[in-house]
Amino acid sequence: MRGLFSTIIVVLVALMIVTTEAGKNKKEKNKGGKGGSDCADWRFGSCVANNGDCGLGTREGTCNEQTKNVKCRVPCNWKKDFGADCKYKFGNWGECDAATSTKIRTGTLVKALFSVDCQQTISVTKPCTTKVKNKPKGKKGKGKGN
Secondary structure, rough: HHHHHHHHHHHHHHHHHHHHHHHHHHHHHHHHHOOOOOOOOEEEEEEEOOOOOOOEEEEEEEEOOOOEEEEEEEEOHHHHHOOOEEEEEOHHHOOOOOOOOOEEEEEEEEHHHHOOOOOOOOEEEEOOOOOOOOOOOOOOOOOOOO
């Protein structure tokens, strides 16, 4: 009985060693399989829309001799003129210019994503609104004496 017990212990220890070694090899394969996780100097190009000049697209990244494509989105509004990767903080809208019926506000660069070149300051315009905002409806009966 003692010999059987010793044999079982030896077999269990051997199984533990084999499974531990198999786990190490699996981790090593996964390390090399990512192909770029160890590269620290990725350079990305601009986002290029898949169809037309805005919407879903891709940007290509390179590091040493590795390349990869990353999904991105080009905005479909006035922001596409400045790029989706340039983030700005905007001031208040200026007064309406009567000659052009537009107003202007400026933005200062806060962050450039993916190391893209961005303008330090930008100006955007929009048409002046001529509508007069009405007082909110549905507030009758509240106020003085009620």
